[in-house]
Amino acid sequence: MIDLRSDTVTRPSEAMRQVMFDAPLGDDVWGDDPSVAHLEAYIAERTGKAAALFFPSGTQSNLVALLSHCQRGDEYIVGQQAHTYRMEGGGAAVLGGIQPQPIENEADGTLPLKKIEAAVKPIDPHFARTRLLTLENTFHGQVLDAGYVEAATTLARRFGLATHLDGARIGNAAAATGASLKALCTPFDTISICCSKGLGAPAGSVLVGAADFIETARRWRKVVGGGMRQVGMLAAACEYALEHQLTxxxxxxxxxxxxxxxxxxxxxxxxxxxxxxxxxxxxxxxxxxxxxxxxxxxxxxxxxxxxxxxxxxxxxxxxxxxxxxxxxxxxxxxxxx
Known part of the structure; x- marks a missing residue:
């Protein structure tokens, strides 16, 4: 069967299967799965962030990022066609009471800077509190221009907004541009990176960011049912994917x-x-x-x-x-x- 529906259909290579088989295991809810700890340290170092947290899926990783950045009654600015808005079950609104403020994406996946600025609400009891800007890279396969990313995140900081990147396919952006993961992640406060698409791991995403943010995210991961036990086999697969299957x-x-x-x-x-x-x-x-x-x-x-x-x-x-x-x-x- 030639399956071109998505890169989510990829299967572990024999080398990845062997790494999974050999992975040392512990209980990650207790924080003592060595393979998970090694993956989190590895990807934090590669992205230039202080800490990382392992998740079973990218949808959950994005959801926990939104729950950690925003409180009930807050809003996040997001693309009308973005995965976090259209394809993740409305989780932020359903589970977090977080209002999305969608903006129509341009053909290249960007959100117009003037529309981002216009979407930021004034501090007033009538409005939801604008807390976060989210972008996606790649977007429908397209790599966001680095200059645009810098301008958009700078604008967000000017308004006191945090920034989150749905980087499910950030590996494709790195491969297409030759940029490092660190360079692509540096403009953002938090990034969700998926290992189960083109990178070939059977499951798993990692959320990276500041150490205090990741501790907040750890609690939310537990709340939404993302605590996992002897999951080092999956973590080992993800680390192998990031180390060997990016280029x-x-x-x-x-x-x-x-x-x-x-x-x-x-x-x-x-x-x-x-x-x-x-x-x-x-x-x-x-x-x-x-x-x-x-x-x-x-x-x-x-x-x-x-x-x-x-x-x-x-x-x-x-x-x-x-x-x-x-x-x-x-x-x-x-x-x-």
Missing amino acids: PLVEDHAKAERLAAGLAEIDGITVTAQATNMVFVEFTRPALDPADLHAWLKARDILVGALYAPRFVTHRDVSMGDIDRVVDVVGEYFKRG
Whole structure:
């Protein structure tokens, strides 16, 4: 099966499995799982932050960051299309009483600085208290421009706002730009980094930030059910992924470029965007039923993304040969009468 639905479908390599098997274990709720402690120290050092905290998922890591930055009745500024706003179950509002203030993303994933400034509420009992600016990198595969990040976080600090980055795919940003994780994380107070997407770990995200913030986050992790026991096997997988599988992400980007070029040659498809490991398309044949195409591909052992936003995501478990096969099979579909 060639699975291009997401880079979340990646599986541990044999080397990663061996590291998991050999990982020393303890009880992380008691703070004595050595593999978790080593991962947290490792990623804190790589990102230039004082401390880190291991989570089972990126959704929980982002949620705990919001709960730790904001109190009930506060608000956070966020992109209308951002994962933390649209794709994480409304957790901040449901569980934290935190009001989102969405701003429409520009095509490159940025939030216009003037709109950020206009969204900050005055100190007045009528308004929710604006406490936090959140950004996402990469955003739909696109790397946020470093100059924009610096300007946006500087603006946030001018208004006394904290800053959080949903860095689920920050590894792709690092691979695409050659920037270090530390350079990409430095402008932000906190960053959530996912290891279970293109990096290939089976589960796990890490939240990094100041030491006192991470202690607050540790309590919130417990509150939302994120305390884990002998979880060193997952932590070891995440550390292996960060140490060995970051640079190879450039190969996933090359696969996406090849896929986009191939699909663009097919009459009936328009490639609307390609960035890092993602390719977005539109179907230009008026009578086309996207569900029919998906069924056609699935019958030929190819899985692709959601019907409402056709997306192909490349990753370490697909080869260049797989990419060529996908282009051929999609081409065959559109050549039918």
